[in-house]
Amino acid sequence: MKETEIPIISFKDGTLLVEASKDTLLPIREICVYDERVDCWRAEGIRYAELIMSLHRQNLPYDDQARQYTVLSRRMAMTHPPRDYQAAAIEAWEKAQRRGIVVLPTGTGKSFVAQMAISRTARSAIVVVPTLDLVEQWVNQLEQAFGSPIGVLGGGSKDISDITVSTYDSAVLLMETIGNRFGLLVADECHHLPGPMNQMLARWAIAPYRLGLSATPERGDGTVGTLEDLMGPICYRRDIREMDGRVLAPYRTERIAVQLDPDERQAYDTYRETYIAFVRANAIDFSRPDGWKSFLNACVRRPNGREAMNAFLEQRRIARTGRAKLRKLWDLLRLHNKERILVFTADNETAYEIGSRFVLPVLTHHTKLAERHALLEGFRNGDLPCLVTSKVLNEGVDVPEASVGIVISGSGSIREHVQRLGRILRPAADKQAVLYELISFGTGEGSVSERRRQHSAYERHDQL
Numbered sequence: 001m002k003e004t005e006i007p008i009i010s011f012k013d014g015t016l017l018v019e020a021s022k023d024t025l026l027p028i029r030e031i032c033v034y035d036e037r038v039d040c041w042r043a044e045g046i047r048y049a050e051l052i053m054s055l056h057r058q059n060l061p062y063d064d065q066a067r068q069y070t071v072l073s074r075r076m077a078m079t080h081p082p083r084d085y086q087a088a089a090i091e092a093w094e095k096a097q098r099r100g101i102v103v104l105p106t107g108t109g110k111s112f113v114a115q116m117a118i119s120r121t122a123r124s125a126i127v128v129v130p131t132l133d134l135v136e137q138w139v140n141q142l143e144q145a146f147g148s149p150i151g152v153l154g155g156g157s158k159d160i161s162d163i164t165v166s167t168y169d170s171a172v173l174l175m176e177t178i179g180n181r182f183g184l185l186v187a188d189e190c191h192h193l194p195g196p197m198n199q200m201l202a203r204w205a206i207a208p209y210r211l212g213l214s215a216t217p218e219r220g221d222g223t224v225g226t227l228e229d230l231m232g233p234i235c236y237r238r239d240i241r242e243m244d245g246r247v248l249a250p251y252r253t254e255r256i257a258v259q260l261d262p263d264e265r266q267a268y269d270t271y272r273e274t275y276i277a278f279v280r281a282n283a284i285d286f287s288r289p290d291g292w293k294s295f296l297n298a299c300v301r302r303p304n305g306r307e308a309m310n311a312f313l314e315q316r317r318i319a320r321t322g323r324a325k326l327r328k329l330w331d332l333l334r335l336h337n338k339e340r341i342l343v344f345t346a347d348n349e350t351a352y353e354i355g356s357r358f359v360l361p362v363l364t365h366h367t368k369l370a371e372r373h374a375l376l377e378g379f380r381n382g383d384l385p386c387l388v389t390s391k392v393l394n395e396g397v398d399v400p401e402a403s404v405g406i407v408i409s410g411s412g413s414i415r416e417h418v419q420r421l422g423r424i425l426r427p428a429a430d431k432q433a434v435l436y437e438l439i440s441f442g443t444g445e446g447s448v449s450e451r452r453r454q455h456s457a458y459e460r461h462d463q464l
Contacts, residue, residue, distance in 0.1 A: 009051070011066040014176035014204030016043045016051060027054040045179045046230070049208035066206060069124040069183040072162055074146045076119035082112065083247065085238055090116045092236040093211060100235030101190060101212035101227070106422030108238070108247050110213040111138065114186045115145045117211050123183025124162040128171045128201060130192050131392075132369070138165045138188070168192060171201040179205040186211045187231060191218070191415065194226040202230040215240075215422055216415040240421065248425040249403070251433035255449065257441040258324035268443060271315035278308035319443035320409035321350050326357065328438055329406060333358065333386065336404045340379060341386040344420050346409035351390045354408070363389045391416075401428070405435040409445075417453065 007026060008019040018028050018041040031051050032041035043051060048066060055062045082090070089102045090113055098121060104110050118125045127138055132155045142150045142163055151161030153170040160178060185205050187193050190212035193202055202210075212231035228234070240248065260268055282298040285291050295312075299305035333341065345351045348364045355362035361375050361384050372392075378384035380401055405424045410416055424433040439445045 006061045006063050007055075008063045009066045011045065011068070011180040011206060014045050014179055014200070016045060016048060016066055016206070017041070018043070018051070026060065027058060030054065045204045045206040046202060048206035052208075066180050067183075068180045069207070070162060072118070072122045072124055074119075074148060074163070075122075076115050076145050077147055082116065083109065085243075085247070086113050086116070089113050089236040090120070093117060094120070096232060096235040098184075098209040098211075099232035100210075101214065101217060101231055101233065103214055103217055103234055103237040103239075105238070105240045105243055105248060105425065106215050106419065107426040108243060110188070110215075111141050114188070114211060114213060115142065117186065117209075118142075118146075118163065118184060121184045121209050123209065124181060125164070125184035125186060126171070126182040126205075126207075127163075127165045127186040127188060128168050129165065129188045130168050132167060133372070133392075134188060135165050135167060168198050168201065172197050175201040175204040179207075182207050184209040184211070185231075186213065188213045190214045190227060190231055191216060193230055199226065199230055216418050218414070240418070240425065247427065249427045249431040249433045251421070251425060251435065253421070253435045253437065255437045255439060256328060257439050258322065258328050259441050260318065260322045260443070261324060264318050264322050265442075268315050268318045271311040271318070272444075274311035275308055275315055278302075278304065278311070316444070319440040319445045320346055321353065322440045325408055325438045325440065326354070329354070329408065330358070332404075332406055332436060337385075339385070339403045340382070340401045341404040341406060342402050342420075342423055343386065343388040343406045343408060344410060345388070345390050346411060348390045350409060351388050355388050360386050360388050363387055363392055365390070365392050367392070402426075403428070403431055403433050405433075407435065407437045409438075411448070414451070414453075 005020075007024075007028060010017045010019075016032070017038060018032055020026055020028060020041055022034050028041050028051065031047050031054060032043040034040075035042040052062075052064065085104070086109055089104065093100050093102060098117070102110065102113055104113070114127065127142070129135055129138055135152060135154055139150045139152060142165065146163060149161065151159045151164030153160070153164060153166035153174060155167070160181065164182070166174075182205065185202065185207035187202070187210070191214050192198055193212070210231045212227065217227060217234065259265075278298070279286075279295065282294075282302065284294050284298060286295070288294075299309040302308070329343070343354060343360070345354065348366065351362050351364055354360065361378070363372060363375050367375070375384060375387060379387050382401075402424045405420055407417075407420060410420070421435050424435060437449060439449050
């Protein structure tokens with residue numbers, strides 16, 4: 001192909017194909033690689049904007065057959081003006097060439113920022129979310145904002161419209177065939193995106209405009225750089241401590257240390273000693289990124305590995321579910337008996353045990369969709385003043401009436417702990433939110449608590 005000829009750009013299987021000679025001097029060489037199998041140049045869909053702009057800057061003609069997204073005829077019905085920070089967020093995103101991440105706490109209207117982005121970009125858009133609960137919430141909000149039906153991918157639905165909401169899972173399955181149909185990609189809870197499979201939906205999409213939304217974009221696996229490669233840089237950020245008492249409910253956090261009962265302490269110390277001895281004997285360093293993997297490998301390969309794993313699980317179970325925690329939980333339930341309370345656990349077994357002991361409704365990932373809706377509706381209208389949950393309420397589900405959170409147990413994840421705090425911070429008249437964290441004194445829970453509290457949200461609100 002001579003350089004005066006026009007390259008043809010098409011979309012196939014999540015990639016861009018550019019028909020041009022192998023020895024072309026066009027700028028596509030800087031973006032694509034030559035694929036001998038199809039006798040043309042190829043690049044990931046995500047590089048569409050870069051490819052088009054490189055040709056445009058040099059005033060080179062091209063035939064774009066890849067783009068199948070359209071100009072959006074719908075406009076957002078602005079029922080109320082944006083808050084100052086929402087307006088600042090959308091302006092920062094536009095200054096970043098409509099490609100970037102907005103970080104706002106739970107309950108501050110990230111979805112409203114996305115609605116403005118969809119309206120201003122005026123291109124067909126896809127919103128990807130991690131759960132079916134969030135699909136439903138987004139569809140309802142977008143239908144109200146844009147006044148017409150919204151496409152849905154996930155939960156058995158496969159309806160594509162010029163504005164579509166999809167689960168991450170469905171987008172991964174379908175994006176290699178529909179990735180050229182959207183000009184704007186919105187990723188809610190975008191910290192999920194860098195996962196090995198999830199990131200493919202962003203790589204296969206050609207969307208030149210991208211908006212990531214999260215309250216906690218940092219990841220423990222060091223993939224924040226990958227997130228920025230997929231969605232753009234963090235262009236606007238406000239943290240919980242900057243917004244409580246004004247946009248969010250004022251709050252305090254309180255850590256409560258409880259003693260294990262004597263028989264629990266004896267069992268805990270015995271199991272802990274066995275576990276720690278195994279770790280030291282095998283030179284396992286949990287401060288390393290591969291520390292947990294090394295422990296698992298050692299448990300599989302060493303003769304006493306099964307005993308060590310059982311000891312680890314038992315000492316953790318005792319610390320997480322000591323009887324003193326349950327007695328303190330009962331005290332807190334009585335103290336806040338006129339408020340709506342969320343009780344968080346690290347695992348389903350503990351959640352169901354608490355539900356059985358105190359006759360409380362339990363919501364886990366095993367809860368059927370209809371029952372989940374009934375439980376959340378009962379919680380919202382006050383018929384069910386308390387819900388016990390493991391992890392399904394950590395993010396995304398709208399529970400504005402909750403004012404008290406009680407963490408019975410959890411991981412060392414900063415994100416999980418901040419998300420749990422966010423569940424009780426939606427504003428309401430005369431609301432004072434409080435998050436209790438129950439810790440078994442003299443156990444590994446102390447260090448776990450310290451790890452998960454390394455966030456500005458806890459800098460000035462903690463009471464010991």
